[in-house]
Amino acid sequence: MATLSLSSGTTIDEIADRIYRISTPVDIPGGGFSFNQYLIDDDAPLLFHTGLRKLFPVVSEAVGRILPIGSLRYIGFSHFEADECGALNDFLAAAPHAEPLCGQVAAMVSVGDFADRPPRALQDDETLSLGRHQVRWLDTPHLPHAWECGFLLETATATLLCGDLFTQGGSTNPALTESDILEPSEAFRRQMDYFSHTRNARAMLERLAALQPKTLACMHGSAWRGDGATLLRALADSVERDQAPH
Template sequence: MAITNPQSGTNVHEIADGIFRINTPVTLPGAAGAFSFNQYLIADDEPLLFHTGLRGLFPLVRAAVAYVLPAAGLRHIAFSHVEADECGALNDWLAAAPQAAPLCGNVAAVVSIGDLADRPPRALADGEVMALGRHRVQWLDAPHLPHAWECGFLLEQSTGTLLCGDLFTQPGDGRAALTEADILGPSEAFRQAMDYFSHSTHAGALLEKLAATRPTTLACMHGSAWRGDGAALLRELSAVLTA
């Protein structure tokens, strides 16, 4: 792990071959306590950043990206859904990376990003695969899982890494970059307190769709990334949600 900013604690860690987790610990207001924001950088011929981070975090995240590769060389700025920590710094990244374009699902492109972004988005259909070089990413529509109509995730196929956004959100500073310990228990305790899921009737089917990809690494946006039988863990989450 490399600390790229000693004041903020922003750090970079390679969690899978060519996939780097950028983590910034923060303190939430009130009694919520320690929390973290993660971005994921896929280093390849066409580098991809998943989650832009909040606008206020942009200088920290840009410096962390630059630790791995030139930030100006980014080609794809991707995210799960439209929310400040997901794509708040999108236009900052488009200014910093002249060849980059937003990358999102069709719904996000039509209802938000075609208007919000300073450059037109590259929209991916459900199941569409895009090559970055030696890495291949597949877009998976997941409306309202855990929230937002346009929500979706990326699976990096060669490493079995599911960039799973707000699923398995864990409290704490997230300094353990990659864990094989329980993340379902802490994430469920956090969900019960915050109630940020949409409670969609399709959640079970969508989680089974994700489980069918058989990921071995879950790249969570908040907290530690996780390594293990991702299909089993996604099905455990489904059982909890539908209980």
């Protein structure tokens, strides 16, 4: 897997067939961190996560190394947060035919007002064709946080665009790994306490596991390849243990 590096430190790697991880390292108190976007290069190209508004110059440059930015058709994200969609309107301005892509709740409570163009609001379990690829929207309210949270499964490659699940600290993680990401991501979760305490976490993680993803496209840290069902169930076990009364 070849890595393309930009002068900003942003890197571009193909983690599945025509699915590219764009990762920008940043310094935060206590160490490094990374913000990842995922670009699906197809007839109707999709960018999942925009990055922070201030990262638009470097992220848009990275997108432009893969395809003309004006050809973007969808700008998607898991939930309404600055690192998920802070640069949404910048991308909409650069891509005149692009639509924001989100769940019904996000469209209702935030995106319909914030975005400069009306969003394409997907229903739970709705599938959208991009050409060779298809993405399926999955509502996951409050997993790991935000009422409007949801994920996309790219069905042709079994790639789960899983947002803030399995967040790993550090800014020098490999683009794609088959090594353990549960232990470092759980250490980060316990330190930052960014998961909600929804009682439905187990059921939602089981639903994601049943899809048997082969690649997990994490927003922070490495993307991961392997038995996604087993890893998601291990996360459910860990979260459940931490939330049990002591």
